[in-house]
Amino acid sequence: MNSPLILGIETSCDETSAALLSGRDGLLGHVIHSQDIHAFYGGVVPELAARAHLTRMDEVVEEALRKSGHEREDLDAIGVTAGPGLIGALLVGVSWAKGVALSLGIPLVPVHHMEAHLFAPSLEDPEAVPPFVALLVSGGHTLLLYVPAWGDYQLLGSTRDDAAGEAFDKVAKLLDLPYPGGPAVQALAEKGDPKRFRLPRPMLRGNQTPEDKSYFDFSFSGLKTAVSNLVLELSQAGSLDQERPSVAAAFQTAAVDVLASKTLRAVKDTGCGRILLGGGVSANGKLREEISRRLGPEGSLFVASPRLSMDNGAMIARAALYRLERGETAKPDFSGEANLPFPNLRNRSPGGPASRA
Ligand code: KG4
Ligand code: ZN
Numbered sequence: 001m002n003s004p005l006i007l008g009i010e011t012s013c014d015e016t017s018a019a020l021l022s023g024r025d026g027l028l029g030h031v032i033h034s035q036d037i038h039a040f041y042g043g044v045v046p047e048l049a050a051r052a053h054l055t056r057m058d059e060v061v062e063e064a065l066r067k068s069g070h071e072r073e074d075l076d077a078i079g080v081t082a083g084p085g086l087i088g089a090l091l092v093g094v095s096w097a098k099g100v101a102l103s104l105g106i107p108l109v110p111v112h113h114m115e116a117h118l119f120a121p122s123l124e125d126p127e128a129v130p131p132f133v134a135l136l137v138s139g140g141h142t143l144l145l146y147v148p149a150w151g152d153y154q155l156l157g158s159t160r161d162d163a164a165g166e167a168f169d170k171v172a173k174l175l176d177l178p179y180p181g182g183p184a185v186q187a188l189a190e191k192g193d194p195k196r197f198r199l200p201r202p203m204l205r206g207n208q209t210p211e212d213k214s215y216f217d218f219s220f221s222g223l224k225t226a227v228s229n230l231v232l233e234l235s236q237a238g239s240l241d242q243e244r245p246s247v248a249a250a251f252q253t254a255a256v257d258v259l260a261s262k263t264l265r266a267v268k269d270t271g272c273g274r275i276l277l278g279g280g281v282s283a284n285g286k287l288r289e290e291i292s293r294r295l296g297p298e299g300s301l302f303v304a305s306p307r308l309s310m311d312n313g314a315m316i317a318r319a320a321l322y323r324l325e326r327g328e329t330a331k332p333d334f335s336g337e338a339n340l341p342f343p344n345l346r347n348r349s350p351g352g353p354a355s356r357a
Helices: 037-041 044-068 087-104 113-125 164-173 181-189 219-236 240-270 284-296 313-325
Strands: 005-010 015-022 026-036 077-083 108-112 132-137 141-151 152-158 274-278 300-303 346-347 354-355
Touching: 005 044, 005 087, 005 313, 015 044, 015 313, 026 044, 026 313, 037 044, 044 087, 077 087, 077 113, 077 240, 077 313, 087 108, 108 113, 108 313, 113 132, 113 274, 113 300, 113 313, 132 240, 141 240, 152 240, 164 181, 164 219, 164 240, 164 313, 181 240, 181 284, 219 240, 240 284, 274 284
Parallel strands: 005 077, 077 108, 132 274, 152 346, 274 300
Antiparallel strands: 005 015, 015 026, 132 141, 141 152, 346 354
16 A cells, blocks of 8 residues: 555544545545534533434545545545543444444554544644654643654653643633633633732642652642632632633633643753644643743744644544554454553653653
């Protein structure tokens, strides 16, 4: 297979997405259907997500094929998110992909959702390739990695409790904002004064050294509790309504400060001035701005456009292309896995080489 045509399928959470990627011509057709049913419940309802994927699957794939000008029979391989994610949602995509790959007699390539987020910026920018320091921030994960080459993933830090996106979603709820919380908090924060309230920066202290595990690790649950206490206080004082934008701004500033500080620590420790941001939270304007400012003009920052920062089939197809080129296809007993481990992940000792995780 010289320049294969790959169909990428994503159904790990609340986006049903399909994309056609050609090894030679790039992205040919891409459809992302965001399920709106969850906004009504203020969060993703797993059973409803699985049902909605099932209802939309065929339609989304047909539309992506139509846009690409290809037919199912032209496909050389199918890449599908194998995990991590909601198991019912994952199984819809995996079962669909297994069935279609089998009927067409083409290989199926399992893809790790978070590894795929690493590939998203390279769909738009050929320079967005390793080596880089990667900050992966989504609704379920917060990972700080050093990636010297594709497939070599060295773990510097991760969250000890809530993920960064989860913190945005929980704070949005405290402020009566709709789900998903990230974009709503960002929009409200623009109208507020970030300096009006000072919120804690968990796990960020000036006296930490790279030898401390907390030097690169994150924690967001204490920050969420601090927001919750502040909201209660303001509500009792009768000033919550007018202060809401400043609470959002103070929270966003604190979260961004922690994320940017740890990412820049990783740059210092690895000596690599190339940063890649991935996952839904990387759509946050303040996060992009702050990291870019602290990195300075000598460094390079790679972030996908908002459409490719969110969950999408294009990044799944791109990661599948990488795995396919290495001959990695699904075993017959392959299935979706809610807690699928990150492939080839090793712990990186500070300033030094990596050891097996
Ligand atoms: O990667 P993603 O689309 O799905 C998962 O794999 O989880 O990330 C979704 C997360 C949600 O928590 C959402 O609130 C957050 O990304 N998010 C944002 C922004 N846009 C999406 N967080 C902060 N600022 C944003 N602009
Ligand atoms: Zn994601």
